[in-house]
Amino acid sequence: MVKRSSGVTRRSVLKAGGIAAASTSAFARPRLAIDHDERLWYRQPAATWNEALPIGNGRLGAMVFGRVGQERLQLNEDTLWAGGPYTPDNPDALAALPQVRRLLAEGRYADATELARAQMMAKPLTQMPYGTLGDLLLTFAKAEAPSDYMRELDLATAIATTRFTSPQGRYRYELFASAPEQVIVMRLEAETGTLDFDLTHRGPHKPASSAPNYTGSAQATTVTPTVNWLFREDPIPQRPDISIRSDGAHALLITGRNEAEPTVPARLTYALRVRVVSDGAVETSSEGIRVRGARAVTLLISAATSYVNFHDVGGEPIGIVRKRTDTAAAKSYAVLKRDHIADHGALFGRMSLNLGRTGAASLPTDKRIAAAEASDDPALAALYAQYGRYLMISSSRRGGQPANLQGIWNEGTSPPWGSKYTININTEMNYWPADPANLGDCVEPLLRMVEDLAVTGAKTARTMYDAHGWVAHHNTDLWRATAPIDGPLWGLWPMGGAWLCNTLWTHWEYSRDPALLARLYALMKGACLFFLDVLIEDPKGRGLVTSPSLSPENMHPFGSSLCIGPAMDRQILRDLFGHTIAAAHLLHQDAALAGQLERTRASLTPDRIGKSGQLQEWLEDWDDAAPEQHHRHVSHLYAVYPSGQINVRDTPELIAAAKVSLDRRGDLSTGWATAWRACLWARMGEGERTHRIIKGLLGPQRTYPNMFDAHPPFQIDGNFGGTAAILEMIAQSWGGELRLLPALPAAWPSGEIKGMRARDGITLDLAWSHGKPAALTLRGRAGTSVHVRNGTDMFVARLDKTGAFRKRWA
Numbered sequence: 110m111v112k113r114s115s116g117v118t119r120r121s122v123l124k125a126g127g128i129a130a131a132s133t134s135a136f137a138r139p140r141l142a143i144d145h146d147e148r149l150w151y152r153q154p155a156a157t158w159n160e161a162l163p164i165g166n167g168r169l170g171a172m173v174f175g176r177v178g179q180e181r182l183q184l185n186e187d188t189l190w191a192g193g194p195y196t197p198d199n200p201d202a203l204a205a206l207p208q209v210r211r212l213l214a215e216g217r218y219a220d221a222t223e224l225a226r227a228q229m230m231a232k233p234l235t236q237m238p239y240g241t242l243g244d245l246l247l248t249f250a251k252a253e254a255p256s257d258y259m260r261e262l263d264l265a266t267a268i269a270t271t272r273f274t275s276p277q278g279r280y281r282y283e284l285f286a287s288a289p290e291q292v293i294v295m296r297l298e299a300e301t302g303t304l305d306f307d308l309t310h311r312g313p314h315k316p317a318s319s320a321p322n323y324t325g326s327a328q329a330t331t332v333t334p335t336v337n338w339l340f341r342e343d344p345i346p347q348r349p350d351i352s353i354r355s356d357g358a359h360a361l362l363i364t365g366r367n368e369a370e371p372t373v374p375a376r377l378t379y380a381l382r383v384r385v386v387s388d389g390a391v392e393t394s395s396e397g398i399r400v401r402g403a404r405a406v407t408l409l410i411s412a413a414t415s416y417v418n419f420h421d422v423g424g425e426p427i428g429i430v431r432k433r434t435d436t437a438a439a440k441s442y443a444v445l446k447r448d449h450i451a452d453h454g455a456l457f458g459r460m461s462l463n464l465g466r467t468g469a470a471s472l473p474t475d476k477r478i479a480a481a482e483a484s485d486d487p488a489l490a491a492l493y494a495q496y497g498r499y500l501m502i503s504s505s506r507r508g509g510q511p512a513n514l515q516g517i518w519n520e521g522t523s524p525p526w527g528s529k530y531t532i533n534i535n536t537e538m539n540y541w542p543a544d545p546a547n548l549g550d551c552v553e554p555l556l557r558m559v560e561d562l563a564v565t566g567a568k569t570a571r572t573m574y575d576a577h578g579w580v581a582h583h584n585t586d587l588w589r590a591t592a593p594i595d596g597p598l599w600g601l602w603p604m605g606g607a608w609l610c611n612t613l614w615t616h617w618e619y620s621r622d623p624a625l626l627a628r629l630y631a632l633m634k635g636a637c638l639f640f641l642d643v644l645i646e647d648p649k650g651r652g653l654v655t656s657p658s659l660s661p662e663n664m665h666p667f668g669s670s671l672c673i674g675p676a677m678d679r680q681i682l683r684d685l686f687g688h689t690i691a692a693a694h695l696l697h698q699d700a701a702l703a704g705q706l707e708r709t710r711a712s713l714t715p716d717r718i719g720k721s722g723q724l725q726e727w728l729e730d731w732d733d734a735a736p737e738q739h740h741r742h743v744s745h746l747y748a749v750y751p752s753g754q755i756n757v758r759d760t761p762e763l764i765a766a767a768k769v770s771l772d773r774r775g776d777l778s779t780g781w782a783t784a785w786r787a788c789l790w791a792r793m794g795e796g797e798r799t800h801r802i803i804k805g806l807l808g809p810q811r812t813y814p815n816m817f818d819a820h821p822p823f824q825i826d827g828n829f830g831g832t833a834a835i836l837e838m839i840a841q842s843w844g845g846e847l848r849l850l851p852a853l854p855a856a857w858p859s860g861e862i863k864g865m866r867a868r869d870g871i872t873l874d875l876a877w878s879h880g881k882p883a884a885l886t887l888r889g890r891a892g893t894s895v896h897v898r899n900g901t902d903m904f905v906a907r908l909d910k911t912g913a914f915r916k917r918w919a
């Protein structure tokens with residue numbers, strides 16, 4: 110039997126939020142037994158950052174620790190990155206380019222690599238890292254261990270709550286990041302006793318960046334054995350470049366400058382303002398804010414930087430944060446909370462998912478993660494998917510920056526991989542679930558970033574390659590740097606911009622919005638113009654290829670990754686050219702260019718099957734001898750997922766070869782690489798295999814107690830890729846068909862999804878039992894015909910004049 114859908118749960122939660130919001134006390138909110146399924150909850154405070162709970166409004170983020178003696182809020186703002194506008198393009202590259210190509214053609218890979226290292230790389234060789242605003246610490250004057258304690262993150266309301274009773278009283282703290290007000294709101298209430306605390310700011314520090322682990326084999330989750338209820342952070346000497354002062358009677362203003370990098374000066378200023386509304390005694394000074402004898406306190410926290418765009422740093426952050434905190438302070442807490450719940454719910458509430466429930470679902474979240482690999486907890490997979498949606502809404506909203514390697518949440522000033530945008534997989538993966546999960550609006554920041562890259566990347570194309578159009582390599586940052594970084598083995602890959610264009614094209618396919626098509630066409634056309642100039646004839650006459658390039662980060666057997674025409678490049682270009690041709694036709698533009706792209710596309714070397722039956726990663730049959738047989742990247746399987754060029758319906762031989770390749774790579778890897786494997790097996794219709802991999806992803810090696818994905822360390826792409834994989838198991842739309850339950854595992858026999866999206870503007874509700882569809886509703890444009898595949902059955906669903914189609918199975 111299909112259980113009561115979590116859609117019902119969600120509406121109840123929203124209603125409950127509304128009731129609470131209408132009353133003055135947060136205690137009035139009724140507890141609902143059934144809202145468990147969309148919450149993360151714990152019986153102890155966060156001991157480490159990876160146990161803290163993230164909140165965000167797309168631009169401002171906080172990690173909430175839920176501590177009793179001293180609460181810690183670690184804060185981020187999405188434009189607080191190091192450095193300032195810079196142009197890293199290296200003019201020496203142009204002269205080296207023909208020589209590097211010749212050395213590659215002669216098989217002199219080491220020489221080609223050395224020359225590229227000396228002359229083709231960006232200056233500086235690394236990009237600017239993302240930063241942090243440091244912490245707000247609330248130190249309570251008296252505190253003792255509580256007799257009962259609970260903290261939670263409710264995904265449907267996007268509110269983090271901490272509740273406890275101690276000898277001092279009964280307390281409840283609520284936190285949310287309001288998008289309508291652009292402030293973080295913290296509400297503290299004492300039902301008994303009083304609130305007596307000092308609020309201070311602790312500047313960002315440079316913790317030793319945790320060493321990346323490339324095998325994904327570390328234990329990410331450890332359940333803290335004993336709880337230190339009264340834990341206090343070590344004080345860090347305040348940095349001289351940070352100023353703290355009272356700003357009116359009830360506000361604290363913190364101002365500072367971003368980090369400089371050795372070669373790029375710091376050009377941003379930032380401001381962080383905390384405004385207090387309380388019935389207690391409040392004093393502000395350069396030490397911080399002192400609150401005594403309060404029953405209720407509302408803190409309104411806002412932050413901004415002087416970043417306007419990648420070439421303008423002339424913003425006025427102080428004025429912005431004053432206005433936002435004062436505007437919010439003029440509203441009651443109840444109104445702020447109501448508006449926030451409505452705003453978040455308008456996105457989050459669009460989709461619900463029920464995969465069934467076992468006893469495990471009533472355990473605290475950290476215990477469930479610890480047990481996930483060894484047991485079946487289908488509700489945890491549903492929670493993981495909903496958490497992915499929550500993280501998307503919280504880290505990527507219209508007008509802000511796209512979700513970076515850590516979304517928007519970052520503790521220190523030298524995060525792993527700079528917490529930037531790695532565009533040889535990670536940024537694209539971040540956006541895989543957006544449309545199927547009915548969050549297409551959250552892709553807007555990515556579109557604007559690619560529009561910036563088309564500007565900076567045009568300079569890189571001209572300077573390095575003497576080419577038209579634009580190019581981006583394997584990484585970018587807030588300043589939209591596009592030249593190859595880190596070293597040739599990673600950086601000399603000219604496909605990052607093209608892959609981003611393909612990601613945006615998929616986004617367009619879900620809506621077919623004409624305005625989006627026009628914007629996208631300009632980007633795709635520029636990307637194509639670059640490749641029309643730089644593609645060369647394969648020296649062995651097998652067609653058109655890229656050179657120099659590489660198959661992301663994977664070494665071939667000749668001591669380098671640099672090579673000619675790796676499979677992924679040809680696959681990405683086949684898509685890019687195909688999409689651009691289609692767009693030119695739809696827009697009635699550039700017929701001659703479309704013709705040229707047709708011919709060029711036909712000349713790209715096709716995918717090849719190697720001597721072991723594998724899909725070749727390289728133009729040469731090198732796979733058997735590659736040094737890392739379990740390499741995390743599976744770049745040559747781009748054609749299977751996300752692309753779909755190789756698929757079970759049209760190219761069964763190539764699918765068989767892809768399976769040989771993927772089998773060899775192994776199922777479990779780093780967080781994101783595990784999620785990609787899950788997406789691939791789901792797309793190939795292998796439900797049990799996908800399910801095993803998902804269990805590995807959700808288990809303690811790849812998921813922290815706060816459900817953040819562990820590369821390790823924390824990297825958000827695994828959360829998003831895992832969400833995409835779970836949805837891909839339930840429904841897929843590609844090749845002009847909608848596939849129902851294409852990779853459903855036996856462990857999820859009954860369930861229901863509501864509000865999932867499919868290509869061509871379709872929204873679907875699907876219930877299943879005994880592993881088979883039970884009820885389907887499609888919504889979209891009236892008269893649309895949808896080709897639905899249910900196992901081996903095919904039928905055409907025609908949407909009626911109300912734009913709906915309904916079917917029930919006996």
Ligand code: FUC
Pocket residue numbers: 514526531535662741742779781820824
């Ligand atoms: C690529 C990957 C790493 C990591 C980094 C951010 O370099 O190969 O595993 O995800 O991006």
